[in-house]
Amino acid sequence: MTEHLLKILVVGDGNxxxxxxxxxxxxxxxxxxxxMTVGVEFSVKMLQWSDKEKVRLQxxxxxxxxxxxxxxxxYYKGAMGCVVMFDVTSSSSFRSCRHWKQDLDNKxxxxxxxxxxxxxxxNKCDLPQRVVSADSIDRFSEANGFIAWMEISVxxxxxxxxxxxxxxxxxxxxx
Ligand code: GDP
Numbered sequence: 001m002t003e004h005l006l007k008i009l010v011v012g013d014g015n016x017x018x019x020x021x022x023x024x025x026x027x028x029x030x031x032x033x034x035x036m037t038v039g040v041e042f043s044v045k046m047l048q049w050s051d052k053e054k055v056r057l058q059x060x061x062x063x064x065x066x067x068x069x070x071x072x073x074x075y076y077k078g079a080m081g082c083v084v085m086f087d088v089t090s091s092s093s094f095r096s097c098r099h100w101k102q103d104l105d106n107k108x109x110x111x112x113x114x115x116x117x118x119x120x121x122x123n124k125c126d127l128p129q130r131v132v133s134a135d136s137i138d139r140f141s142e143a144n145g146f147i148a149w150m151e152i153s154v155x156x157x158x159x160x161x162x163x164x165x166x167x168x169x170x171x172x173x174x175x
Pocket of ligand 1: 012013014015017018019020021026094123124125127152153154155156
């Protein structure tokens with residue numbers, strides 16, 4: 001049995017659903033009142049990937065943006081993959097994704113010098129007041145070197161496992 005240890009970062013503006021996403025993925029439920037954590041912490045999820053492979057995922061969620069600056073180095077160190085998340089009802093959170101992706105590419109790379117595989121997640125697709133179109137996400141994802149983008153709803157448990165599987169597949173394929 002091989003065990004892969006993968007450190008995955010979860011970045012994006014405040015309030016887009018990062019903590020809820022990690023919580024849902026790791027613990028399997030949506031908690032409306034889940035409190036925003038302060039600082040950086042990680043959650044662990046084990047996956048039976050194949051007959052012979054297990055994956056231990058470390059999900060690093062940044063929370064408390066104001067503390068981010070001083071945490072940057074330790075936060076990025078050893079990362080193998082990244083989730084960049086925005087909220088489809090907030091165009092500013094979508095615009096920020098360029099910054100998050102560039103920041104990642106400036107500060108971290110894989111041991112082989114390539115950029116860290118990054119998936120773009122459009123959260124809260126359960127909400128009717130959507131302001132970011134699929135077309136613009138598509139173009140943005142393509143132009144900024146994301147491996148893929150997906151619509152998700154942490155609330156409705158839509159595409160959560162699928163998104164993470166997609167990212168892990170990509171990470172393991174380049175290893
Ligand atoms: P973070 O600051 O990015 O970690 O965001 P949180 O996980 O704290 O979520 C911010 C708010 O969005 C909370 O009130 C969540 O309940 C809510 N939220 C998260 N995901 C969804 C979703 O998929 N749909 C809806 N409608 N609300 C969500």
